[in-house]
Amino acid sequence: MALIVQKFGGTSVGNPERIRNVAARIQRACEDGHQIVVVVSAMSGVTDGLIKLAREVNPSPDVREMDVLLATGEQTTIALTAMALHALGQKAVSLTGAQAGIVTDGVHTKAKIANITPKRTRELLADGNVVIVAGFQGADAEGAITTLGRGGSDLTAIALAAALKADLCEIYTDVDGVYTADPRLVKAACKLNEISYDEMLELASLGAKVMQSRSVEFAKKFKVPFSVRSSMNDNPGTLVKEETRKMEDVMIRGISVDKNQAKINIAKAPDRPGIAARLFKPLADAHINVDMIVQNASTEGFTDVSFTVAKDDLTRARKVIEPIAKELGAGTVADFEKIAKLSVVGIGMRSHSGVAADLFETLAANKVNIQMISTSEIKISVIIDAADADRAMNAVHAKFRLGCP
Numbered sequence: 001m002a003l004i005v006q007k008f009g010g011t012s013v014g015n016p017e018r019i020r021n022v023a024a025r026i027q028r029a030c031e032d033g034h035q036i037v038v039v040v041s042a043m044s045g046v047t048d049g050l051i052k053l054a055r056e057v058n059p060s061p062d063v064r065e066m067d068v069l070l071a072t073g074e075q076t077t078i079a080l081t082a083m084a085l086h087a088l089g090q091k092a093v094s095l096t097g098a099q100a101g102i103v104t105d106g107v108h109t110k111a112k113i114a115n116i117t118p119k120r121t122r123e124l125l126a127d128g129n130v131v132i133v134a135g136f137q138g139a140d141a142e143g144a145i146t147t148l149g150r151g152g153s154d155l156t157a158i159a160l161a162a163a164l165k166a167d168l169c170e171i172y173t174d175v176d177g178v179y180t181a182d183p184r185l186v187k188a189a190c191k192l193n194e195i196s197y198d199e200m201l202e203l204a205s206l207g208a209k210v211m212q213s214r215s216v217e218f219a220k221k222f223k224v225p226f227s228v229r230s231s232m233n234d235n236p237g238t239l240v241k242e243e244t245r246k247m248e249d250v251m252i253r254g255i256s257v258d259k260n261q262a263k264i265n266i267a268k269a270p271d272r273p274g275i276a277a278r279l280f281k282p283l284a285d286a287h288i289n290v291d292m293i294v295q296n297a298s299t300e301g302f303t304d305v306s307f308t309v310a311k312d313d314l315t316r317a318r319k320v321i322e323p324i325a326k327e328l329g330a331g332t333v334a335d336f337e338k339i340a341k342l343s344v345v346g347i348g349m350r351s352h353s354g355v356a357a358d359l360f361e362t363l364a365a366n367k368v369n370i371q372m373i374s375t376s377e378i379k380i381s382v383i384i385d386a387a388d389a390d391r392a393m394n395a396v397h398a399k400f401r402l403g404c405p
């Protein structure tokens, strides 16, 4: 008998029929002899709807009241899921985050979990119940309702699994698992059976948005193994866990593409100490996240500096940079929106050499020009023309033999 935490996302509980399907799945797990704790999100679209509603009565709603409002989305789903289980003859009890002992700090709308006391959950389980906990919420030390930030139900599930020392946490969503590349862009993409926390983090933060990255970080810290799988079928999904030796045998685990970046180029900046600081400090002060930075070799005391930011930040970034470039006596400031960042990710890179060479050769053979390069221990990223992105992705995917065997 295992203790399993099952989390169902907004699409999986998006209508009454789907809630009944979820209930049937939970009941099957009970019949297999397991103890089940369920975490649910709000039905898809509900949280967005509540935010919109709030703005209609007040353009800048108080964050405490916002949390009281947003928490109702998940409360609806826990009650409905419990009712659906009752209809199948299965004992089930719903709990709000606070009732499940989830204590957070007091930072409304993006609270952090401080601790979890799963006493009530344990009692209810021992009494033969499925325990259904509202995701995305808790209460601060004074008892005020808090929420954990968008997508926070994943965190509730992982944190509960850690607190309960569950055998497994299953994240049910609308995709089959984690793939070697986005299957919509790469036909040959293959679902991965397992992946390490670090690889999952890189692939998720690079746009393969399957799960909230904070939850993956939490799972890594507390060594909670979890699987990502579909609530619409019985496919086993992808197991995310601590890395093993064997995982390093594979050089590349997956590729991702991020089309949400833009590049800014400052021509002919004077090449002397303090220039980079002068350019990038104000961007940091404006909370603009700079991703890649390239500074060219200097000629006659001048150098070109390029960097990338999220597309949404481009206008703001230009506004910050232009006056500084002028003050420094630099040349023109230009921006490029039609770029893509392609990254290959794998913990195997630590022990294999030649990944970069293979990547660059494949891009060259496909006439894809590289504009910028950055590397980390388990990742190589290149900035290329957006128009080349899909072609490059498919070629690189084939080169590293990432298709299903």
Ligand code: ASP
Residues within 6 Å of the ligand: 009, 010, 041, 042, 047, 048, 073, 135, 136, 149, 150, 151, 152, 153, 154
């Ligand atoms: N309902 C919340 C949201 O839409 C939390 C979640 O779905 O994980 O962000």
Ligand code: MG
Residues within 6 Å of the ligand: 009, 010, 041, 151, 153
């Ligand atoms: Mg969600």
